[in-house]
Amino acid sequence: MKLHWSPRSPFVRKVMIAAHETGLADRLTLVRTVVAMTAPNALLLADNPLSKIPTLVLDDGTPLYDSLVICEYLDALHDGRKLFPADAKARWTALRRHALANGLLDLLILWRNELERQAPSQAHLDAFAVKSKAALAALEAEADALAAAPFGIGHIAIGCALSYADFRFPDLDWRARHGEIAAWHASFSQRASARATAPMEG
Numbered sequence: 630m631k632l633h634w635s636p637r638s639p640f641v642r643k644v645m646i647a648a649h650e651t652g653l654a655d656r657l658t659l660v661r662t663v664v665a666m667t668a669p670n671a672l673l674l675a676d677n678p679l680s681k682i683p684t685l686v687l688d689d690g691t692p693l694y695d696s697l698v699i700c701e702y703l704d705a706l707h708d709g710r711k712l713f714p715a716d717a718k719a720r721w722t723a724l725r726r727h728a729l730a731n732g733l734l735d736l737l738i739l740w741r742n743e744l745e746r747q748a749p750s751q752a753h754l755d756a757f758a759v760k761s762k763a764a765l766a767a768l769e770a771e772a773d774a775l776a777a778a779p780f781g782i783g784h785i786a787i788g789c790a791l792s793y794a795d796f797r798f799p800d801l802d803w804r805a806r807h808g809e810i811a812a813w814h815a816s817f818s819q820r821a822s823a824r825a826t827a828p829m830e831g
Contacts, residue, residue: 631686632699633662633673639734639793640696641683646785647700649822651707657685666742697727700782714783719778726775726783730790733764736763737790741797765803765810772809776816788817796828 634641648654662682664670670681676692677684685702687695693699706714714720742758743749768775768787775784791814794801804811817823 630657630688632657632659633676633682633684633686634659635664635682637796638682639789639796639828640706641730642789642792642826643696644683644685644699645826646789646822647703647712647782648781649825650712651703651709651784653703653706654825696795697782699732700785710779712785714779714781722778723781723783726771727786729764729767730783730786733761733790734786734793736760736764737793737797753766761801765807766808768810769807772813774812776813781821784817788814788823792818792823792828 632641633643635775645654645657646659662670662673662680664673664680672682673682673684676686677694677704679694681694683694683696683699685699686710687693693702701713714723737755740761743753743757768791778784787810790801791810794803803819
């Protein structure tokens with residue numbers, strides 16, 4: 630299988646962590662793919678009309694996107710403990726956690742793009758700050774329950790979102806006010822799958 634990949638993308642990292650956790654990382658051929666909001670990638674467009682990564686191309690040529698879909702596809706390929714719970718209540722909890730973390734990632738990326746504009750909108754910057762504060766508070770409140778639950782797709786997304794905050798927003802200093810989720814993230818960061826996929830420039 631071919632995965633359009635970047636070492637900087639937190640969405641790609643979710644897929645790579647899932648691949649390591651499910652024992653499928655060796656089945657992926659990584660294709661370095663550069664994307665930008667203002668510069669659609671012509672080669673990627675052939676596999677994904679949205680020109681977004683991650684995009685997985687199966688051996689028969691079928692493309693899959695986005696990260697959640699790819700992670701669930703990988704989870705269906707192995708016989709070990711699943712990242713997507715079968716129990717309905719646990720599944721909805723995991724998907725809600727994923728949605729919160731994915732939304733935080735979207736927010737952080739938009740925030741970064743706004744900061745790079747020649748004349749950033751202060752109203753947008755203020756809104757991003759308020760929303761990120763609320764999202765981090767929600768994660769802090771859920772840290773104990775997260776630590777007690779079996780590792781799954783919600784954990785992966787939350788870990789990637791917090792790591793991206795470290796990677797792109799070091800001045801945010803989110804740990805100073807969120808000790809519980811910071812402790813959980815420290816444990817997440819020690820997992821073999823997290824160490825193997827740490828974000829980096831390149």
